Amino acid sequence: NAGVMQNPRHLVRRRGQEARLRCSPMKGHSHVYWYRQLPEEGLKFMVYLQKENIIDESGMPKERFSAEFPKEGPSILRIQQVVRGDSAAYFCASSPSEQGATEAFFGQGTRLTVV
Amino acid sequence: KQEVTQIPAALSVPEGENLVLNCSFTDSAIYNLQWFRQDPGKGLTSLLLIQSSQREQTSGRLNASLDKSSGRSTLYIAASQPGDSATYLCAVRGSQGNLIFGKGTKLSVKP
Numbered sequence: 001n002a003g004v005m006q007n008p009r010h011l012v013r014r015r016g017q018e019a020r021l022r023c024s025p026m027k028g029h030s031h032v033y034w035y036r037q038l039p040e041e042g043l044k045f046m047v048y049l050q051k052e053n054i055i056d057e058s059g060m061p062k063e064r065f066s067a068e069f070p071k072e073g074p075s076i077l078r079i080q081q082v083v084r085g086d087s088a089a090y091f092c093a094s095s096p097s098e099q100g101a102t103e104a105f106f107g108q109g110t111r112l113t114v115v
Numbered sequence: 116k117q118e119v120t121q122i123p124a125a126l127s128v129p130e131g132e133n134l135v136l137n138c139s140f141t142d143s144a145i146y147n148l149q150w151f152r153q154d155p156g157k158g159l160t161s162l163l164l165i166q167s168s169q170r171e172q173t174s175g176r177l178n179a180s181l182d183k184s185s186g187r188s189t190l191y192i193a194a195s196q197p198g199d200s201a202t203y204l205c206a207v208r209g210s211q212g213n214l215i216f217g218k219g220t221k222l223s224v225k226p
Contacts, residue, residue, distance in 0.1 A: 043214075104208070
């Protein structure tokens with residue numbers, strides 16, 4: 001059972017371009033969470049998704065950011081018109097179907113650099 | 116709004132020492148608390164998960180305790196080794212489902 005897979009591991013984008021970050025949860029997990037980690041800061045929650053549904057996007061910036069978790073395929077975090085301040089490590093976590101009491105497993109992250 | 120605080124922010128100890136990392140949270144209505152380890156430039160590795168109904172969990176040289184009523188958890192590391200050097204993160208899961216993280220304690224174990 002492979003762990004949570006994120007790709008790419010490193011992504012460089014010029015200001016104004018789009019960034020697409022992918023996350024494949026562990027097998028059997030239908031809950032996905034995205035977090036952002038800025039240098040020397042803790043992980044900040046962005047969005048919580050189940051298959052085809054956004055459950056909580058309270059941590060997501062209102063503009064330029066979107067996330068999806070389709071019925072088939074990985075979850076995608078999309079950042080449009082990237083700016084230097086978007087440079088960070090983006091982590092994805094997954095949990096099994098039972099919410100609440102279950103353990104979360106994290107991927108290795110995607111390190112986005114905006115130049 | 117749930118807030119998680121970890122003290123100290125950084126800790127340096129000689130090899131072989133036992134040490135305690137602290138985590139506190141403001142809202143005691145949690146489902147569970149999870150301790151993670153993060154190495155520089157890497158992802159998070161889950162160390163221990165404590166359910167809200169539990170008082171402690173143990174794995175090898177690690178022991179985590181939870182006092183939900185006072186909003187505190189500790190991670191005890193016995194006989195520390197240089198390989199334990201990393202940032203240790205505490206996170207609580209509330210009713211919303213997502214994890215709320217502290218900023219971590221950066222541990223350095225000197226040979």
